[in-house]
Amino acid sequence: MAQGSTSNADLAAYRAEVARLQAGGVVGKGGRLAELFDYLAQRGPLAPSATQGEIAAAVFGQTETDADDATVRVYVHRLRKKLDDHYRDHPPAPGATVLEIPAGIYALQVLPGNEPAAPPPPPAAAAPVAAPRGVLAVAAAAVLLAFALGWWFSGREHSTPNALWEPLTRSERPVLLVLGDYYLFGEIDPVIPENGRLIRDFRVNSAEDLLRLQNSEPDRYGMAEDVGLNYLPFQTSYALQQIAPLLATEGKQVDVIPASEMTAQMLSTHDVVYVGLLSGMGLLEDITFAGSSLSVGDTYDEIRDRRSDQRWISDEATRIAAPVFYRDYAYLARFHAPGGALVTVVASERVTGLRGIGPIVAGRHLPGELDEAAQGDGVEALIRFTGQQGADLSEAVELVRPRN
Known part of the structure; x- marks a missing residue:
């Protein structure tokens, strides 16, 4: 989808992909991450990048002067990773609409030049399940x-x-x-990535545990990321x-x-x-x-x-x-x-x-x-x-x- 213009068909494809991701719970069925996705999706594929203050006010209920910039950055980073992980684990068909949040931009856009992803290798005949990545x-x-x-x-x-x-x-x-x-998660600083670290927390034994604690204890787990690693x-x-x-x-x-x-x-x-x-x-x-x-x-x-x-x-x-x-x-x-x-x-x-x-x-x-x-x-x-x-x-x- 070219920047600056869009056809009715392109807009319909964008809205259909937004609805598919929402219905599939790709970014969760509720909580701040889902609200952030809904906010960016409603702005449309050609909207300019939102400011941190606009997101803080619309999604987190903070005024621009009181906005916690780190919170906005962390949640945008998490949402970007959720979308990237989804399309990596579920390769789209050739020509299908793929949504992304480009680096450095607070907007939901259509990935230009979507190429068909290579199909995943067939599972071994004897394997009853696939092991998680990592x-x-x-x-x-x-x-x-x-x-x-x-x-x-x-x-x-x-x-x-x-x-x-x-x-x-x-x-x-x-x-x-x-x-x-054992499940590991990361604490990723989107501003200074080299300060990131991997953590083993006995309260967190799966991605589902991490998501639950992110919603219930955002002060402690707000910067946590599912990085797809077990050791x-x-x-x-x-x-x-x-x-x-x-x-x-x-x-x-x-x-x-x-x-x-x-x-x-x-x-x-x-x-x-x-x-x-x-x-x-x-x-x-x-x-x-x-x-x-x-x-x-x-x-x-x-x-x-x-x-x-x-x-x-x-x-x-x-x-x-x-x-x-x-x-x-x-x-x-x-x-x-x-x-x-x-x-x-x-x-x-x-x-x-x-x-x-x-x-x-x-x-x-x-x-x-x-x-x-x-x-x-x-x-x-x-x-x-x-x-x-x-x-x-x-x-x-x-x-x-x-x-x-």
């Missing part, structure tokens, strides 16, 4: 590394699975390997190096996803193996501990016995930097979940347990009473690790129980 590369790299290293060093050691894994080899279902991951603790690869060959050598179909992408529906089609920290389990945390005599305590550094109120607390976080001994705890479980999935959990409170648990669960035989209990229908166990500056120095079985 976490995909991290998860794929960790898993490929684990499979490669594990296969290379495994030899004949894992040709016969131990009692924990043996029921999985008999199952006809494919395996869903779920990796504990995977690299210590997960230590456990994966041992566990991955167990799955690969049995010829099972293995699909890999981050825990943040898991849905309850997957429990009706796959068996599930979780590897990661207790704090990264997501949906699997509720499913696992709903049928357990144990529970996660006040923090993810703690596991509590519902029966006796005994607690097993990792002190790794406060002592790992010093050359002193500390304790960490790993949690193991195997059970049938609603939907029929056989779920195997290999988790820990902190990273020393995650580093040390791999060789134990992948060995030809499990330690004593754990090996005997794992031959039943279901089992859960705690293993205590003594660590020093991240190294696993010794381990001992702390608790073993049958479970449904």
Whole structure:
């Protein structure tokens, strides 16, 4: 659409695209971001750039003299990114109307010279879901590394699975390997971008959580941005190096996803193996501990016995930097979940347990009473690790129980 003139057809296409974005909730169903979009859309595709004062008065109810320029800049930046992300994730058809907020301009315009976007690559045949952007590369790299290293060093050691894994080899279902991951968001200063930073906030575990807090606590989260990133603790690869060959050598179909992408529906089609920290389990945390005599305590550094109120607390976080001994705890479980999935959990409170648990669960035989209990229908166990500056120095079985 040329600047300075417009046809009825162009204007109709612009209004249709505005209506489509509004109906689809691309910028939200309500709140300041949606109000900003509506304000700019109503001005039309050829309107001059609005001033910060005009936006502050019309959208935020501030007078021009009291307008908070940073607030206007932040919200325009967020709206621009929302539109960019939408068209990137949903490539428009050739010649379709695409809206943008050009850099440095406070106006909603039609992107000139819209070219057809390259189609996204077809998903792998075995993948049940697509991993979110950002976490995909991290998860794929960790898993490929684990499979490669594990296969290379495994030899004949894992040709016969131990009692924990043996029921999985008999199952006809494919395996869903779920990796504990964590959501990150950014704080972006549109004026001084180099001052931006990435943040892990335990209150914010998804883009939906972030949007809710942006609306309810704008003073604290007003400059936050969904940057499409999740991270995977690299210590997960230590456990994966041992566990991955167990799955690969049995010829099972293995699909890999981050825990943040898991849905309850997957429990009706796959068996599930979780590897990661207790704090990264997501949906699997509720499913696992709903049928357990144990529970996660006040923090993810703690596991509590519902029966006796005994607690097993990792002190790794406060002592790992010093050359002193500390304790960490790993949690193991195997059970049938609603939907029929056989779920195997290999988790820990902190990273020393995650580093040390791999060789134990992948060995030809499990330690004593754990090996005997794992031959039943279901089992859960705690293993205590003594660590020093991240190294696993010794381990001992702390608790073993049958479970449904």
